[in-house]
Amino acid sequence: MKHHTYLIQDYILKTLQVALLEIADNNENQEIEDKFPIEVTATKQISHGDYSTNIAMILAKKLKKNPREIASEIINSINQDPTFDKIEIAGAGFINFTLSDKARSEYLSHVLEAQDKWGWIKNNSPKNINVEFVSVNPNGPVTIGSGRGAAFGDSLCRTLTAAGENVHREFYINDSMNSEQMRLFAESVRHYTSLEFGIESTFPEKGYKGDYVSYIGKEIADTFGKESLEKDISWFQEESQTRMIEWQKRDLEKFGVKFNTWFSEQSLHDNGKVEACLEELKKKDLTYEKDGATWLKSTQFGDDKDRVLVRSNDRKTYVTSDTAYHQSKFERGADVVIDILGPDHHGYIGRMNAVIQALGKSLDVFDIIIYQVVRFVKNGESVPMRKRDGTIYELGNLTDEIGVDNTRFFFLMRSHDTHLDFDIELAVRESDENPVFYTQYAHARICSILKKAEEQNLFPNPENMHLLNHEAEKMLVKSIFELPNIIQLAASDYGVHRFAHYSIELARLFHSFYDKCKVVQPEFEELTSARLALCQATMYTLQSAFWLLGVSAPQRMYRK
C-alpha cells in the first residue's frame, strides 16, 4: 500500500493530524494540532478495535465541548480509507480504529519481506552512539553482577542498531600504571608466583585472594620461570592484567558480547591526552589549587562538591583520565555517549555530568545508565561477594551451568532499574522452568510446521490473509505488528526487558493459535497458505526479538 508508513500508529497519527486541521478551522482554533501531542496505542481488547486514540478527551477542555462530540467531529473529518474497516467512538470518548483485512494482509507482507529484521526502524538521521559497558577492572573475571551489565548493554546496543543508529561498543580498560588497585592486584599475583617456587612471601595487606589470582601467578611462573621474580611490579601488573583481559574477553564472547573497541586508559597517559586535557581545563579557568592538590570546579556544573584532578602527591585521579577518555569518545566521532554502569557508580553521575559540561558539551548528548544491584542469596540470606576476598561467582561458570540463552533471558526479564536477587542454586534448579524455553519452543514448533508443509508442497501466501478470522489468529497478527513500536520505545527509554516479555506474550499467542487452528490441511489449500504466512511472520518476529535479546532461535527442541 503506497500510502502506508512503516508503523501503523504513524499512519493513524497522520490521518488524525489531517482531520484535526479541519476541526481547527471549524472551531476557529489554530492551536489544536501543535499544542497537543496525539497518542495512538494498540488496544488491549479486540472489542476496542486494533488501535485507539484519546485525543478527543484531551481536546475536550480546550474546546469546551463534550469529548464524544469532538470524537464524532474527528471521525466525520476522516476521509474514506480502505485501511480501516471501521472507526468508532467508545467509552468516554476514545476513537477506535479497526484495520481492514486488506490492510492487515498488506502489512503482514511487510513482515515477510523484512524477515528476521522485522521491526527495525528506518532512520533518516542516524547518530553515532558510543556505548560503553561492562568495563570491569582487569583484576578479576567477569562476575554475575557485571554479567547483568553485559546482557543489558549488549541488548541495548542491538536495540539502538534496530532503531537505525550507528552503534559503537566500547570496553574501557582501567589499566593505568598509577592505579592503586591494580598495583595491589599485581602484588597479590607476585605473591602467588613466589609461592610456586617455594619462596617465602607475605601476602599484601588487603590483597586479592581469589583462585584466579593464584592461577595467574602460576601461569606467570610457568611461562617465565624464576626470573620473573626479578622483574619490577609494573611488569607484573602488565603481565597479569593482559591475562585477565583475555579471560574477560573469552567469557564475554562466550556470552555473545563483542566490543568494537577495548580502550586502554594507560594509552591516554602515554600519548599525553590526559595532560593535554588537564591543561585545557586550566586554560578555561575551571581548576584551582588547594591543599597542594589541583581541583576541578565541578560545583559550577551542578556537582555537589569539587573534585580532585591531581593529588598532592602529583598523581592524577581517575576523574582526570575519565575526562580525557570522554573527550576522546567525542573526538573519535561520537554524537552521543552512553555509559552503562553498576550501582556502585551511582555517585559518578554528578561529577561526570560536570565533566561533560566542562568539556563544552551539552548533557543532551550524554547519558549514564545505572543498572541496579544483583544481590547474591543463599538459603534466603544475602551473601556478600568481593573480588578481594575471592568470593565471586563467575559469569562463565553460570553460562556453563545453565546456558547462555537461559542466563541472558534471566537478566533481561527484569527492568535494569530493579534490584535482582540471585540465588544460584535456585536458578540452576529452576533453569528448566525459565520462560526462554517456552518462547523458543514456539519457534521450534513453527519450524516443524513449515517443514511439514513444504514436504506436501504447501507454501505461505499472505494474500489469503482475509481467511484468518479466528480470534486466536487476529490476536497473533496484532501482536506481530507491535514489534516496531516496542523497538522504538525501548530505544528511547532503554527498557530492553520489554523484548523478553514481548516474546513470552507472542509465544503464548502462538501456542494458543497452534492448539486451536490446525495449519497444514491439504484439503484447504488457501487457508493453509494463509496460516503458513502467519506462522512465518511469527517466526520472523520471534527471531527479531530473540536477536534483540541475544538469544538463539532453535529449529528443534525436545525435552531430554
Add this chain to the structure above:
RNA sequence: GCCCCUGUAGCUCAGUGGAUAGAGCAGCAGCCUUCUAAGCUGUUGGCCACAGGUUCGAAUCCUGUCGGGGGCGCCA
C-alpha cells in the same frame, strides 16, 4: 545526614495518564489415534505499602509517611 533505586497475586516480576490491573512459576480440574504435551483450556488467588494532591480519568505524575536495597575517598 545527603543522594539513587524500590514497594503490584503465595513466589519472581510486567504494566506508554485511559476502558474489566497481567504473565511466568507454584496450586486445583481437564486435554495427546491430530503440524513436537518444554504445549493448550478452565480455575483459585489483588485495600497496586499508606495518606493527601493534580486530572474528565492515577498502579502510573506531585508531596508526605512507613518499609526494603544500594551509594556517598586526594580508591577506580
